[in-house]
Amino acid sequence: MSSPRITLKDLAKELQLSPSTISRAIAGHPAISESTKKKVRKKAEELGFAPNSIAAGFRKKRTHSIGVIVPKIDVHFHSLVISGIEDLAYREGYNITIFQSKDSIDREKEIAKILQNRLVEGIIVCLSNETKSYTHFKKLVKLGVPIIFYDRVPTDFQANKVVIDDFGSAFKATEHLIEQGCKRIGHIAGNQGTPIFKHRFEGYKAALKAHNIPYNPDLVLETQNLSYEEGAISARKLIALPQIPDGVFCSNDYTAISAVQVFQKAGFKVPEQIAVVGFSNYPISQVIQPNLTTVNDRAFQMGEAAAKLLIRQIEDEDNAIDFETITLKTDLVIRESSLRKK
Amino acid sequence: MSSPRITLKDLAKELQLSPSTISRAIAGHPAISESTKKKVRKKAEELGFAPNSIAAGFRKKRTHSIGVIVPKIDVHFHSLVISGIEDLAYREGYNITIFQSKDSIDREKEIAKILQNRLVEGIIVCLSNETKSYTHFKKLVKLGVPIIFYDRVPTDFQANKVVIDDFGSAFKATEHLIEQGCKRIGHIAGNQGTPIFKHRFEGYKAALKAHNIPYNPDLVLETQNLSYEEGAISARKLIALPQIPDGVFCSNDYTAISAVQVFQKAGFKVPEQIAVVGFSNYPISQVIQPNLTTVNDRAFQMGEAAAKLLIRQIEDEDNAIDFETITLKTDLVIRESSLRKK
DNA sequence: ATTATTTATGCAAACGTTTGCATAAACATA
DNA sequence: TATGTTTATGCAAACGTTTGCATAAATAAT
Numbered sequence: 032m033s034s035p036r037i038t039l040k041d042l043a044k045e046l047q048l049s050p051s052t053i054s055r056a057i058a059g060h061p062a063i064s065e066s067t068k069k070k071v072r073k074k075a076e077e078l079g080f081a082p083n084s085i086a087a088g089f090r091k092k093r094t095h096s097i098g099v100i101v102p103k104i105d106v107h108f109h110s111l112v113i114s115g116i117e118d119l120a121y122r123e124g125y126n127i128t129i130f131q132s133k134d135s136i137d138r139e140k141e142i143a144k145i146l147q148n149r150l151v152e153g154i155i156v157c158l159s160n161e162t163k164s165y166t167h168f169k170k171l172v173k174l175g176v177p178i179i180f181y182d183r184v185p186t187d188f189q190a191n192k193v194v195i196d197d198f199g200s201a202f203k204a205t206e207h208l209i210e211q212g213c214k215r216i217g218h219i220a221g222n223q224g225t226p227i228f229k230h231r232f233e234g235y236k237a238a239l240k241a242h243n244i245p246y247n248p249d250l251v252l253e254t255q256n257l258s259y260e261e262g263a264i265s266a267r268k269l270i271a272l273p274q275i276p277d278g279v280f281c282s283n284d285y286t287a288i289s290a291v292q293v294f295q296k297a298g299f300k301v302p303e304q305i306a307v308v309g310f311s312n313y314p315i316s317q318v319i320q321p322n323l324t325t326v327n328d329r330a331f332q333m334g335e336a337a338a339k340l341l342i343r344q345i346e347d348e349d350n351a352i353d354f355e356t357i358t359l360k361t362d363l364v365i366r367e368s369s370l371r372k373k
Numbered sequence: 374m375s376s377p378r379i380t381l382k383d384l385a386k387e388l389q390l391s392p393s394t395i396s397r398a399i400a401g402h403p404a405i406s407e408s409t410k411k412k413v414r415k416k417a418e419e420l421g422f423a424p425n426s427i428a429a430g431f432r433k434k435r436t437h438s439i440g441v442i443v444p445k446i447d448v449h450f451h452s453l454v455i456s457g458i459e460d461l462a463y464r465e466g467y468n469i470t471i472f473q474s475k476d477s478i479d480r481e482k483e484i485a486k487i488l489q490n491r492l493v494e495g496i497i498v499c500l501s502n503e504t505k506s507y508t509h510f511k512k513l514v515k516l517g518v519p520i521i522f523y524d525r526v527p528t529d530f531q532a533n534k535v536v537i538d539d540f541g542s543a544f545k546a547t548e549h550l551i552e553q554g555c556k557r558i559g560h561i562a563g564n565q566g567t568p569i570f571k572h573r574f575e576g577y578k579a580a581l582k583a584h585n586i587p588y589n590p591d592l593v594l595e596t597q598n599l600s601y602e603e604g605a606i607s608a609r610k611l612i613a614l615p616q617i618p619d620g621v622f623c624s625n626d627y628t629a630i631s632a633v634q635v636f637q638k639a640g641f642k643v644p645e646q647i648a649v650v651g652f653s654n655y656p657i658s659q660v661i662q663p664n665l666t667t668v669n670d671r672a673f674q675m676g677e678a679a680a681k682l683l684i685r686q687i688e689d690e691d692n693a694i695d696f697e698t699i700t701l702k703t704d705l706v707i708r709e710s711s712l713r714k715k
Numbered sequence: 716a717t718t719a720t721t722t723a724t725g726c727a728a729a730c731g732t733t734t735g736c737a738t739a740a741a742c743a744t745a
Numbered sequence: 746t747a748t749g750t751t752t753a754t755g756c757a758a759a760c761g762t763t764t765g766c767a768t769a770a771a772t773a774a775t
Contacts, residue, residue: 084490086761148426428731
């Protein structure tokens with residue numbers, strides 16, 4: 032039922048030409064006359080010739096393929112980043128091969144090993160949260176495979192990185208609460224072993240300091256993974272304090288939303304009594320009542336930037352670049368959950 | 374800085390053996406003695422040899438790669454399906470290359486063309502909503518590339534499909550509302566040009582009929598793409614009717630949620646006055662207040678099933694299977710938005 | 716008409732594996 | 746000792762392209 036594949040040679044035989052001529056004709060080489068080009072294209076169409084890009088890639092040592100390793104595809108942030116990567120890569124003639132580390136260092140290592148085998152010309156990675164050492168990636172770098180890290184990036188290791196300004200974003204978010212008149216601002220924090228969450232915490236503290244608000248550790252609650260449930264637990268702790276906060280900055284939208292709900296159920300008005308700001312601008316933030324003020328972390332742009340940087344490095348002949356770090360702008364999306372209108 | 378790649382030949386020269394022996398030693402061929410195997414493996418490790426799987430794939434005519442075409446990666450349903458595909462494919466030694474059609478038939482055709490070139494051994498597709506003809510896929514089938522369609526599948530075209538029972542799911546959802554005491558049940562429907570949404574509508578009607586509830590077209594509102602905004606508009610229309618419904622079945626969760634919010638804002642109690650059921654079990658359905666009753670559409674399992682089916686066809690030597698359709702079970706996740714207790 | 720230049724095509728090697736077949740060495744059998 | 750069998754390795758071709766170089770034919774310059 033499936034007819035055998037047509038190759039260059041078949042075409043050549045059919046047209047009484049050499050394979051090289053066919054190859055060049057199809058590639059549009061200038062040394063081939065228009066008349067033969069036309070003939071070749073016609074016959075190719077007729078026989079349903081599809082060039083074997085594996086063979087071509089093998090010969091030219093190119094795959095036009097880039098590898099992407101994410102912790103989990105179905106986390107909205109990552110799927111948005113992937114979307115950005117795919118979009119740019121597609122425009123540039125690359126395709127993307129995706130792997131999930133499932134936040135397992137072992138799986139990440141396995142994947143790195145698979146990726147050594149010339150399948151891809153470059154790699155984009157968001158580290159698993161178990162990753163502490165980077166030898167599996169260093170090996171790849173040594174083989175000449177460019178790597179771009181995004182979001183969760185290695186700290187003590189020179190590399191290409193695309194990140195957002197977590198510190199600055201948290202600073203802006205906290206400052207916004209201050210400007211809305213908040214005096215006692217709480218923080219629901221992510222795992223402080225993860226740099227990005229630490230930076231957000233630092234940004235929060237810096238904003239308080241800049242506005243002469245004393246830092247009160249009782250108002251800060253660290254969570255393991257910023258889950259919806261942990262958000263609720265933290266929120267309940269906050270309203271159990273002798274002096275409850277009048278504003279809360281949360282390190283992601285899930286905890287922010289569950290905090291809002293806990294506050295509302297306990298009879299507090301959001302934002303009038305407690306103003307809340309989240310982080311990431313998840314779709315849900317526009318659906319929840321009141322709509323959530325949050326930091327737009329530009330996931331799609333992050334993917335685009337990572338892909339652009341990677342492709343530049345792949346195609347950079349003389350390999351002049353050493354390492355590059357791109358920090359993306361974020362913006363605070365002000366919605367109802369924090370706005371105590373003037 | 375990047376050392377040149379080590380090849381089989383390099384290893385062979387280094388060890389005074391032939392490339393074939395090296396190849397077999399690494400592959401664990403039984404005809405090679407343990408002692409040489411050990412030597413080869415040691416040297417390979419030492420020189421950092423990474424087999425060129427492109428060359429191997431070229432020689433063996435295998436890529437162990439499967440192509441996936443989705444409308445948009447960042448739609449949660451699709452990212453979950455992809456996650457299921459990746460998970461199963463990874464276990465079976467395949468990697469996945471992802472393309473977004475962006476719901477554009479032209480882009481879908483372009484992608485199909487790219488995929489002809491032996492990059493992938495099989496393809497998993499969710500059709501763009503512009504797709505009406507399937508010639509671009511038929512060409513691939515003729516070349517012997519197995520294709521599995523999921524969710525949005527071709528109608529008038531023999532093919533492998535993985536779907537859920539939209540009709541039955543909608544029937545169950547509507548029946549549930551009836552069991553909760555609803556007498557006037559509305560339906561916010563998806564674009565009736567898309568089979569899955571039509572089936573859901575049919576299921577809704579069938580459930581009414583089965584319970585001797587007259588079908589009332591005034592209670593059914595068709596939307597273009599089941600957006601949050603369209604949900605709100607439809608919900609407002611429903612409560613503007615002379616006789617408002619006491620239950621609504623929505624073809625997705627977004628419209629269900631915005632309907633709930635419109636009803637609440639208008640002073641109706643959910644579920645007491647109007648019970649609401651959605652479709653898809655998006656994460657948001659567990660967050661919204663009241664939690665949303667919805668149909669779990671098993672996106673992850675759909676991905677797994679599609680990948681499993683595809684790999685079976687790829688590896689099926691004698692190509693005995695013609696076409697196969699898998700229909701996955703769904704279940705109704707009953708939560709607060711429809712539950713008028715016991 | 717001879718030589719130089721341009722234009723269009725072909726030859727053959729190469730990319731790094733895998734694999735059927737041949738073969739040499741070691742061992743077992745008669 | 747001669748023959749048969751097993752074990753371990755090598756040879757060489759093949760997979761389908763691409764590409765530097767050579768070459769033949771056609772055209773231009775002398």
